Amino acid sequence: MAIFVDTHSHIYDEAFAEDREAALERCVAAGVTRLVLPGINAASYGPMCAGADAHPEMMFPCIGLHPTEIGENWEEEMAFLRAHLHERKFYAIGEIGLDEYWSTEFLELQKRLFAEQIEIAAQENLPIIIHSREATEDIFRVLEETKGIPVRGVFHAYSGSYETYKRCLQYGDFKFGIGGVLTYKKAGIAEVVTRMSPDDWILETDCPWLTPVPHRGERNESSYIPLVAEKLSALTGIPLETIAERTTAHAEALFGLNTLRK
Numbered sequence: 569m570a571i572f573v574d575t576h577s578h579i580y581d582e583a584f585a586e587d588r589e590a591a592l593e594r595c596v597a598a599g600v601t602r603l604v605l606p607g608i609n610a611a612s613y614g615p616m617c618a619g620a621d622a623h624p625e626m627m628f629p630c631i632g633l634h635p636t637e638i639g640e641n642w643e644e645e646m647a648f649l650r651a652h653l654h655e656r657k658f659y660a661i662g663e664i665g666l667d668e669y670w671s672t673e674f675l676e677l678q679k680r681l682f683a684e685q686i687e688i689a690a691q692e693n694l695p696i697i698i699h700s701r702e703a704t705e706d707i708f709r710v711l712e713e714t715k716g717i718p719v720r721g722v723f724h725a726y727s728g729s730y731e732t733y734k735r736c737l738q739y740g741d742f743k744f745g746i747g748g749v750l751t752y753k754k755a756g757i758a759e760v761v762t763r764m765s766p767d768d769w770i771l772e773t774d775c776p777w778l779t780p781v782p783h784r785g786e787r788n789e790s791s792y793i794p795l796v797a798e799k800l801s802a803l804t805g806i807p808l809e810t811i812a813e814r815t816t817a818h819a820e821a822l823f824g825l826n827t828l829r830k
Contacts, residue, residue, distance in 0.1 A: 662697025748780030
């Protein structure tokens with residue numbers, strides 16, 4: 569059986585409150601053996617860590633402040649992040665970045681805290697998980713401002729152009745999260761992946777959101793990673809087994825998944 573990593577799973581979300589263990593069993597049955605859990609805010613920390621403690625060989629937690637969670641209480645959120653940064657082993661700083669889709673009320677603060685969290689990642693020698701929605705140019709402005717800081721990570725749920733992909737690579741050692749959007753009709757990323765280097769792919773679901781076809785409209789699950797891989801194989805002609813091997817190796821290297829927990 570092909571073995572996969574879901575590099576972006578919110579399986580700790582309340583959407584899985586009724587059947588989380590069953591969803592994990594479906595992951596194992598589908599060959600999805602490890603899940604990277606992005607941090608969102610202080611409220612998500614407890615459920616995320618509880619899941620990681622219950623399944624230490626399967627769940628790998630991260631810590632970060634999501635751009636849509638930045639608001640009036642940002643100081644408390646950042647204080648929480650810094651206070652818990654060394655409480656346990658984390659595998660990335662993220663999910664961080666910019667979101668100009670939902671609101672631009674705190675946009676300048678989003679930019680500032682994105683840069684601060686890039687600095688934290690460099691200090692901790694951790695990769696970053698970048699969330700970018702309707703914010704491409706501002707993402708590049710922050711990356712330009714922090715260009716002297718060594719950075720590696722992933723552009724989560726990548727759906728940009730080939731030109732934007734090439735531009736991203738100028739700013740660090742980046743991978744690109746390929747998920748359920750790839751399976752949608754008229755998805756621009758379907759053409760872009762055929763031009764990208766396969767060495768830059770990692771697979772993700774962003775569950776419970778961005779569900780792939782044929783389950784679109786339902787709750788997404790990490791067990792659906794093979795559906796994304798199958799579509800990637802169909803588009804590129806690369807055998808499914810090769811995609812599984814390469815994307816798993818890329819995820820292991822980026823997030824240090826073979827590193828023993830502290």
